Amino acid sequence: MVLRKDDASPASTGVRAWSRTSWRAVALVAGAALFSSCTVMSVLSPEPRATVGQISASAAPARGMQRLVPSNPMMTGYPRVDLAPREQASVMPASEVACRQELRRLGVTYRDLAPINDGGSCSIDWPVQVSGLSGDIRMQPAATLTCRMAATFASWTRSELAPTARWRYMSGVDTIHQGSSYSCRRIAGTSTPSEHSKGNALDVMRIALKNGRDIDVRKPGWFAFRQRALLNNVRAGGCEYFSTVLGPGYNADHADHFHFDIKERRNGRVACH
Numbered sequence: 001m002v003l004r005k006d007d008a009s010p011a012s013t014g015v016r017a018w019s020r021t022s023w024r025a026v027a028l029v030a031g032a033a034l035f036s037s038c039t040v041m042s043v044l045s046p047e048p049r050a051t052v053g054q055i056s057a058s059a060a061p062a063r064g065m066q067r068l069v070p071s072n073p074m075m076t077g078y079p080r081v082d083l084a085p086r087e088q089a090s091v092m093p094a095s096e097v098a099c100r101q102e103l104r105r106l107g108v109t110y111r112d113l114a115p116i117n118d119g120g121s122c123s124i125d126w127p128v129q130v131s132g133l134s135g136d137i138r139m140q141p142a143a144t145l146t147c148r149m150a151a152t153f154a155s156w157t158r159s160e161l162a163p164t165a166r167w168r169y170m171s172g173v174d175t176i177h178q179g180s181s182y183s184c185r186r187i188a189g190t191s192t193p194s195e196h197s198k199g200n201a202l203d204v205m206r207i208a209l210k211n212g213r214d215i216d217v218r219k220p221g222w223f224a225f226r227q228r229a230l231l232n233n234v235r236a237g238g239c240e241y242f243s244t245v246l247g248p249g250y251n252a253d254h255a256d257h258f259h260f261d262i263k264e265r266r267n268g269r270v271a272c273h
Helices: 010-036 040-044 094-105 147-169 225-238
Strands: 109-112 127-133 137-146 173-180 201-209 214-216 244-246 258-261
Touching: 094 109, 094 147, 127 147, 137 147, 147 173, 147 201, 147 225, 147 258, 214 225, 225 258
Parallel strands: 137 173
Antiparallel strands: 109 127, 127 137, 173 201, 201 214, 201 258, 244 258
């Protein structure tokens, strides 16, 4: 006999009802266990995969150049790279120490600078910045030079320039206006490094006196007798101190200033024009 759905016995119907109830209970118990193993706090507070300064094995490598900055946590574990200039010897040579003693004896106001190295011949191992000379003479702007050049110029100023100004104008020198001290460049029209690139040269544009008169190095007029005499005297006197003295009349490049340098030449020759 085939049973139809309507003909099922009460016993079989009870068995099926009991099975459905049991499976629902098992599902509820499993869900509760899963929920208890994943709390709200565990979801909101995940364990970090990598500490700051370390790269996680799962982290994708960064593309391109990375800036070494503290705000980038992936780079803080790396040392900072500084491209510093050529290191200076820790002990100043005896010749430089003696030169600075000479600067103080000459009444020079100066300060030591860090080594300069701009490549090629453009460098000074032990540069000084001169802002004043004996007799309360100011240097404007302050000149960056080798100590030897600074001492030579200070000697010339004290022994030649200042006495000539007092003799010709009855006045002391107030300010020397310079147009170039250290400068990384070549001699115009050549491939030869200028003495400026070594800190061994200084260009004087004009000289202000304490009485208010301003002496421009440019070639003076026909009737500027005192000014012409002063410039001629200091120019000639410079040849006793420097190995090169160039000024107005030499060429167009020196029409508005005196160029002084201490370039070393064979047999001690001097270029004085």
